[in-house]
Amino acid sequence: MTSLEELASPIRRTSLAEEVYETLLEAICGGQLAGGTKISAVALAEKLNVSRTPVIEALRRLENDGLIEASTGKQARIVEVSRDEISQIYQMRQILEGAAAEAAARRMPREALDDLEARAQDLDAGRKRLDWTERALAFDLTFHDVIAGASGNERLRADIGRYRLLVRSFCRMSGTRENLEQAFAEHLKILEAIKSRKPAAARRAMVEHIASRLDSVLQDVVDHQAETKERS
Known part of the structure; x- marks a missing residue:
């Protein structure tokens, strides 16, 4: 039977992924991350001082939003917000x-x-x-x-x-x-x-x-x- 303590960890990860998502979203929509810019989950994780898991989750959401395009390897590309x-x-x-x-x-x-x-x-x-x-x-x-x-x-x-x-x-x-x-x-x-x-x-x-x-x-x-x- 699952305990409340065991449920706490994924909630924290989801919250962190949300924060990373909003940070990247504002940077993209505000022009700080220009269209065509290539980004990697590893580099972003180091820059934001978080693990790669919430970064990957945030990038997946941004891809679903049509704001980034996945590319080969571990890089993604920012789509121009036209x-x-x-x-x-x-x-x-x-x-x-x-x-x-x-x-x-x-x-x-x-x-x-x-x-x-x-x-x-x-x-x-x-x-x-x-x-x-x-x-x-x-x-x-x-x-x-x-x-x-x-x-x-x-x-x-x-x-x-x-x-x-x-x-x-x-x-x-x-x-x-x-x-x-x-x-x-x-x-x-x-x-x-x-x-x-x-x-x-x-x-x-x-x-x-x-x-x-x-x-x-x-x-x-x-x-x-x-x-x-x-x-x-």
């Missing part, structure tokens, strides 16, 4: 999160709606705070996760989480005060549609919101990657 690739990621978000918003408008519990509205009101009231942008980014994470959860479909929620993880670095790079103000206004429109129990309007508002965020990201991220290449 405008088309970014657009495709956001198109998937529109499909998934549009469906989640539609479902949430039908079934989100009143207490969850009240809590999300209270968080929005608190963020709105604190616009003059010096840490408003950080709080707006945190609200964005909560907002999308709550709606995904309210869909009632755990597989949908998991896929939304995966794609939002892929765009996390993009969100940080394009997280100017102006962009966050606009995104917050779009959040309020989505919230109003969900609160009014209008599924079609909620889906439409979410799709439009993600399209608007894509426009900002394509401008800011592509410019950032070009600057990174010039410095390298």
Whole structure:
């Protein structure tokens, strides 16, 4: 019979693999690891001061995400995160999160709606705070996760989480005060549609919101990657 002590070790390895994955993901999406760069599990393990196992797991996930290509031997190659690739990621978000918003408008519990509205009101009231942008980014994470959860479909929620993880670095790079103000206004429109129990309007508002965020990201991220290449 398996004991709890025996289960603890794989959980730690999974957590470490997640940290390695997120570290590499941010480096790739942020342009620090440029397209075409060859990397090895051994070199990465030494650089990150971890064993090869979590690195290999992280590289396997990145390959599934289409961000690296396995090559012969023990090396992999970074895939260029192009405008088309970014657009495709956001198109998937529109499909998934549009469906989640539609479902949430039908079934989100009143207490969850009240809590999300209270968080929005608190963020709105604190616009003059010096840490408003950080709080707006945190609200964005909560907002999308709550709606995904309210869909009632755990597989949908998991896929939304995966794609939002892929765009996390993009969100940080394009997280100017102006962009966050606009995104917050779009959040309020989505919230109003969900609160009014209008599924079609909620889906439409979410799709439009993600399209608007894509426009900002394509401008800011592509410019950032070009600057990174010039410095390298």
